[in-house]
Amino acid sequence: MNEELKKTIIEYIKREYLEEDAPEEVNESTPLISGGIVDSFSMVSLKTFLEKKFSIKIPDDKATPEAFDSVNNIMNLLKEFNVT
Amino acid sequence: MAYSDKARGYYDSEIKGIQGAGTFKEERFIASPQAANITVEFPAGAPHKEVLNFCANNYLGLSSHPDVVAAAHEGLKERGYGMSSVRFICGTQDIHKELEQKLTGFLGTEDTILFPSCMDANAGVFDVVLDKEDAMIADRLVHASIVDGMRLCKAQLFNYKHSNMEHLEEKLKETQDCRFRLIITDGVFSMDGDIAKLDEICDLADKYDAMILVDDSHASGFMGKTGRGTHEHCGVIGRIDVITTTLGKALGGASGGCVSGRKEIVELCRQRARPYLFSNTVPPVIVAAASKVIDIISNTTDRRDKLEQNTIYFREKMTAAGFDIREGIHPIVPIMLYNAKLAQDMARDLYGEGIYVIGFSFPVVPKGQARIRVQLSAGHEKEHIDRAIAAFTKIGDKYKILGKKKNEIIEMYGL
Ligand SMILES: Cc1ncc(COP(=O)(O)O)c(C=O)c1O
Numbered sequence: 458m459n460e461e462l463k464k465t466i467i468e469y470i471k472r473e474y475l476e477e478d479a480p481e482e483v484n485e486s487t488p489l490i491s492g493g494i495v496d497s498f499s500m501v502s503l504k505t506f507l508e509k510k511f512s513i514k515i516p517d518d519k520a521t522p523e524a525f526d527s528v529n530n531i532m533n534l535l536k537e538f539n540v541t
Numbered sequence: 542m543a544y545s546d547k548a549r550g551y552y553d554s555e556i557k558g559i560q561g562a563g564t565f566k567e568e569r570f571i572a573s574p575q576a577a578n579i580t581v582e583f584p585a586g587a588p589h590k591e592v593l594n595f596c597a598n599n600y601l602g603l604s605s606h607p608d609v610v611a612a613a614h615e616g617l618k619e620r621g622y623g624m625s626s627v628r629f630i631c632g633t634q635d636i637h638k639e640l641e642q643k644l645t646g647f648l649g650t651e652d653t654i655l656f657p658s659c660m661d662a663n664a665g666v667f668d669v670v671l672d673k674e675d676a677m678i679a680d681r682l683v684h685a686s687i688v689d690g691m692r693l694c695k696a697q698l699f700n701y702k703h704s705n706m707e708h709l710e711e712k713l714k715e716t717q718d719c720r721f722r723l724i725i726t727d728g729v730f731s732m733d734g735d736i737a738k739l740d741e742i743c744d745l746a747d748k749y750d751a752m753i754l755v756d757d758s759h760a761s762g763f764m765g766k767t768g769r770g771t772h773e774h775c776g777v778i779g780r781i782d783v784i785t786t787t788l789g790k791a792l793g794g795a796s797g798g799c800v801s802g803r804k805e806i807v808e809l810c811r812q813r814a815r816p817y818l819f820s821n822t823v824p825p826v827i828v829a830a831a832s833k834v835i836d837i838i839s840n841t842t843d844r845r846d847k848l849e850q851n852t853i854y855f856r857e858k859m860t861a862a863g864f865d866i867r868e869g870i871h872p873i874v875p876i877m878l879y880n881a882k883l884a885q886d887m888a889r890d891l892y893g894e895g896i897y898v899i900g901f902s903f904p905v906v907p908k909g910q911a912r913i914r915v916q917l918s919a920g921h922e923k924e925h926i927d928r929a930i931a932a933f934t935k936i937g938d939k940y941k942i943l944g945k946k947k948n949e950i951i952e953m954y955g956l
Contacts (some may be wrong), residue, residue: 476702493908498688499681501698 459532459541465510466528470495473502485528500525507531513538563881564904569897574605575794577920581897592897593925595915598790600763600872601834601844602920608837609793609830616829624822628655629811632822640828643835644799648761648786649769649778652807655828657820659758659787659798660686665814666754666785666800667694671723676716679725680704680737684756687725696723703730706741713749721752723783728757728771729764732906732914734873736764739775746780754783758798759873762791763845763919768838782806788827793834797823848872848919855917855926862934863943865950872917876933877910879947880954884911887936894932909956 467483474495475481481494489495495503504520507513515534524534535541559565569583579594603609616636626632637655644653656662663686671677675696679687682703691698699716701708709724716722724746726737739755746753757770761784765773772781783806788797800810810817838844852872859876860866867875878884884900891898891913902911915929937943942950 474702476705493903496681496904499700502700505697505699 462535462540463528463532466507466531469506470503470528473506474499483528485532487528488526489528490522490526495525497522503531507535511535511538511540513540563885575599576605577602577918577922577925579897583892590895592892592895593921593928595896595898595917595921595929597794597916597918598759599794599918599920600759600791600848600916601838602848602918603791603834603837603844604794604920606837609833612833613826613830617826620825620829622826623824626822627818627820628822629818634825634828636825636828636832637822640832640835641799643832643839644801647769647835647839648784648801649772650781650784650801651804653799653801654807654810654814654817655823656798656800656814656817657823658789658796659756659785660689661816661820662785662798662800662814663687663690663756664693665690665816666783666806666810667691667696667723668815669809669813670752670754670783670806671696671721673697674719675721675723676719677723677725678709678712678716678751680727680730682730682732683725683727684731684758687727687756691725704735704738706738706745709742710745710749713745713751717749722749724751724753726753726755727759728755728784729759729871729873731759731873732901733867733875734759734869734871735867736760736771736774736869736871739771739777739781743775743777743780752782753780754785754802755781756785758785758787758790759871761786762834762838763848764871767842768845788823788831788834792838793827793831795827795830797827797831844919848917851917851919851921851923851926854923855915855930858926858930859933862930862937863945864933864937865942865945865947867912874915874917876913876915877947877950878912878942878954879909879951879956881911883940883942883950883954884913887940888913890936890939891932894936896929896932909951 463485470483504515508515524530569581571579571581572589573580580589581592582589620634624632641653667690671694673695676699677691677696678699680703681700699712701712724742729736760771762768764771772778783802785800865877881902884902888898888900898913898915900913
């Protein structure tokens with residue numbers, strides 16, 4: 458399940474943020490925000506996706522650039538909402 | 542005194558952090574009017590230096606035009622210096638209404654409302670137009686002032702990959718349950734000088750019943766055959782619901798901005814837009830001069846035509862000289878260097894040659910896309926542009942990047 462979850466999120470990030478011919482690879486530890494793939498403005502798509510997908514509401518104080526900076530970080534965040 | 546050592550130490554460490562990150566901004570003092578030729582003191586305390594300015598938003602060369610300056614004098618004489626009031630108390634003169642009407646005519650919209658700046662227009666407009674049952678769907682590269690304006694609005698925020706119409710369409714499908722949707726884009730994007738696909742955006746807006754807002758700050762006055770803006774360039778005059786733009790760039794360059802578009806939206810801004818209600822009116826001297834600017838550019842396209850010629854000439858010559866230039870037709874010309882330090886070093890050397898340009902790097906532009914951004918003006922003469930090209934060629938040769946492609950430059954200098 459855990460691996461599947463990761464895969465779902467990675468797939469979404471690729472589709473939502475990378476151009477089709479982009480050379481970047483995304484894995485669970487790729488820095489997303491500090492790496493310049495996702496900026497703080499476009500982060501909202503990812504947040505909305507997670508909220509819809511898992512029927513949760515991530516409050517603004519938890520939706521920090523650090524919490525979203527890699528798929529691993531996102532997995533940790535999701536744990537707080539009992540999504541595993 | 543409650544400015545404690547703790548507070549002072551904290552702010553100081555923040556400043557040091559900015560310096561350490563290499564993003565500390567230093568002002569350069571200009572001791573002349575804004576023009577193609579300026580006198581600059583840089584670094585602070587250095588002797589004055591005459592340089593050619595290739596980094597101003599003075600697209601039409603009107604910032605210090607004698608007719609504009611004369612109109613400002615006349616406005617000062619006839620309507621005074623300040624109004625000491627917001628618009629709706631006692632800050633609206635006849636000339637404010639007149640300028641709003643001229644802008645409406647020039648932009649081809651239904652009505653216009655002036656704001657202290659375009660930053661203020663963008664800060665105020667979204668909250669007026671949309672509420673929580675609505676959606677804002679913005680291009681990912683919109684200007685910072687739009688990002689801030691959207692933050693002040695309760696509507697749900699969505700964004701799409703830069704100029705990617707399939708992605709925009711996905712977002713339009715995703716938001717079909719919302720009451721109103723507003724597609725939000727810059728007409729021209731300020732870092733690349735690329736142009737929004739307004740014709741396709743209009744078609745999508747029609748198909749999915751969405752409204753459109755365009756920030757045309759880098760287009761009003763010169764894009765399109767008669768300079769109306771990106772909507773004229775794309776053949777969609779009358780199909781854009783809201784245009785925000787600035788008087789602080791091509792249109793005289795002093796300050797002020799506006800929201801122009803559907804008349805009900807403009808009226809609601811008069812009633813509810815907070816930066817309009819709670820900030821002082823645009824001063825008469827600026828209103829009078831801006832009004833003159835609209836007269837000048839309504840009567841003749843000479844200046845925008847010259848800007849177009851200057852742009853074509855510079856782009857052709859720089860490409861022939863072997864620079865890697867983002868293709869396009871806009872007077873913003875990004876000279877791609879990819880490496881941040883290379884961009885800084887070359888900009889510094891060009892300044893030494895008397896050419897004032899700025900290097901941009903992350904976070905202002907995406908990582909690995911550092912560049913020098915050149916901005917042309919109708920105020921540039923051919924000899925100015927030739928001098929810039931000669932200096933670029935000399936410095937480009939020094940860094941051995943002439944004729945080099947993207948991957949070759951990255952190989953030499955890294956990202
Ligand atoms: C696209 C865009 N919108 C708005 C602004 C802000 O305009 P103003 O200087 O009138 O606040 C700028 C200026 O930097 C801009 O480039």
